[in-house]
Structure formats: structure tokens, C-alpha cells
Amino acid sequence: MSLAPASTAPPPYRARSLRAGGWEVTELTDGHLRLDGGAMWGVVPATMWRSMTPPDADNRILMALRPFLARKGDVVAVIECGIGSRWDAKKRGIYGIEASVSLEQSLASCGVKPQEVTHVVASHAHWDHFGAAVVESGGALAPLFPNARHYLPKVEIENALNPDHVRRASYRREDVEPIARAGLLVAYEGNAEVVPGLRAHVLGGHSDGVAVMTLDEERPDGAIFWSDVVPTAHHAQPPYIMAYDIDVARSFDVRSKWIALAAERGWTGLFYHDLDTAFGRIERDGKRYRVVPLGDNAP
Ligand SMILES: [Zn+2]
Numbered sequence: 001m002s003l004a005p006a007s008t009a010p011p012p013y014r015a016r017s018l019r020a021g022g023w024e025v026t027e028l029t030d031g032h033l034r035l036d037g038g039a040m041w042g043v044v045p046a047t048m049w050r051s052m053t054p055p056d057a058d059n060r061i062l063m064a065l066r067p068f069l070a071r072k073g074d075v076v077a078v079i080e081c082g083i084g085s086r087w088d089a090k091k092r093g094i095y096g097i098e099a100s101v102s103l104e105q106s107l108a109s110c111g112v113k114p115q116e117v118t119h120v121v122a123s124h125a126h127w128d129h130f131g132a133a134v135v136e137s138g139g140a141l142a143p144l145f146p147n148a149r150h151y152l153p154k155v156e157i158e159n160a161l162n163p164d165h166v167r168r169a170s171y172r173r174e175d176v177e178p179i180a181r182a183g184l185l186v187a188y189e190g191n192a193e194v195v196p197g198l199r200a201h202v203l204g205g206h207s208d209g210v211a212v213m214t215l216d217e218e219r220p221d222g223a224i225f226w227s228d229v230v231p232t233a234h235h236a237q238p239p240y241i242m243a244y245d246i247d248v249a250r251s252f253d254v255r256s257k258w259i260a261l262a263a264e265r266g267w268t269g270l271f272y273h274d275l276d277t278a279f280g281r282i283e284r285d286g287k288r289y290r291v292v293p294l295g296d297n298a299p
Helices: 037-041 089-095 103-109 127-133 154-161 173-181 248-265
Strands: 017-020 023-027 032-036 060-064 068-072 075-079 119-121 134-137 140-143 149-153 185-188 191-195 198-202 211-215 223-225 268-270 279-285 288-293
Touching (some): 032 089, 149 154, 154 185, 173 185
Parallel strands (some): 075 119, 119 149
Antiparallel strands (some): 023 068, 191 198, 198 211, 279 288
């Protein structure tokens, strides 16, 4: 088997951006990680996924950790957080965690300081999505964004603070507790408006409370942040469900509904884990879907 060299080296951070409704949306980065290809693709056979997401010698797929900056008026929102730097050498090795550019550095390149962020909106509390919300400073844990209200689904907060046996590997209490202690944590449920034009929809499936976020969803040039509901552009077919998903039947239902809805509305998709595609529109292609890269996103 020949391995594509592209899978072994992360592409450079480009700070690509586009307009979505009334929002200016810019990709951020918190580096990359490598997860097992079989786990990322569930029942999809390697003969199908290997060409789309080439594995390394340990069968791991290189994936982006790509939060987004969404700005409109006085709102400076960080959508999803990244993995953060509180990792020991063993975990860094297992998960191939590397960040040549951190979340804070990518924000700085957009001219934004952590204390200027007004809202952090997260889809769920898995450590690769919320770990960067908390930093170690002077031996204590503190919020990276000291003035931001941090939005997480209610059930995700409960899971992070008290994970059961099945969920323990996916959450860290210390990612969420310092935010709660600082009085910055806001729990949401169902279909929640964070600020006008920025909504979170709790779907479940991948995790108990995983959500997608929408920007000006009533407009045809609106956007949807897919989180782990559609982790990469290659996963934009309803049955391509990760083995990590805790409720596969629910995943299939919500993915079928929301992928179809996004294609119908024409929303710009924002992809968190896709190595190359930050922005792409899902279109119907016969019985399947395809993703059309958008803006200055063309790989
Ligand atoms: Zn993830």
C-alpha cells in the first residue's frame, strides 16, 4: 500500500474568510490531531475512505482543529474552541497532537485579543472541541477568554462534569469547571438564539448534546457550522457515521435531515476537522451529495 505524503504534513494556516449573511467569518486554527481511520469512518470500508483521507503508517488520519471567528457589529464570537495545550507527551503521541499555530496565535493574526472575544459558542464538550477554553496560568486553570460568555449544551456540561463509564474517555472535567467557576458558562437546550443571527441547534447522535450552529440561517447566503455532525467534507453522506458516535440511529436521522436542509437552503458549511476544506456548500448530486468548496477556499 502506498501512503500519500499529503497525509503526513499539516497544510499551513491561511486565515481564509468569507461573508455569510451579515457575518464576517474567518477560519482559526488550534493545530491538528490524528485519529484512527477506522474510528473516523465507522462501517465505511477502508477501500472507500483511504483515497479520501489517506492514513499514516499507524492507520491514523491527519485532521484539522479549526474553530471559526464570526464578527458582526459588536459581536466577536469564537465558534468552537480547539484542543488546547494541556496535554502530556504520552497523549500528544497517541493522538498526534501538534499546533504550529495555536488558537490564540491565529486570533492574533486576525487582530483579535482573547479579552476582546464576547462569545464562545461550542457544539459539545469533547476535549478536541473545548480543551482550549481553559489555559494554565501560574499553576492555576483559568479561562482563555476572560470576558466571553461560553455557551455549551446543558447535557454536555453535565457529561463533562460527571461523565459515566462510556463517556469518560471523551470529556475532561477541567475543561469546563474553570469556566463555570468564573461565572462565564451558559447552558443551552433545543434551538437557542445566542445573539441575533447566531443560533445553536442541539441535535445529539455523535454525543448526547452535539449541536450545529447557524449564522443568519434565514438567508440563502447564511452558514452552518457542522462540528462532528459532518466532521469533514468527505463525511457529507448520511450513512458515513463515525464509530465514535454514541447513538448511531439518531446520528443517521439528524444527519439525513440536516444535510438535506443545508443542500436545500444553500448554506455555506464550516468544517472543523477537514484538512483542506474550511468552507463548502453541500449540494445534491443524484442520490448522493457533494461538497463544493467556496470563496478563497479552493484547495
Ligand atoms: Zn471532533
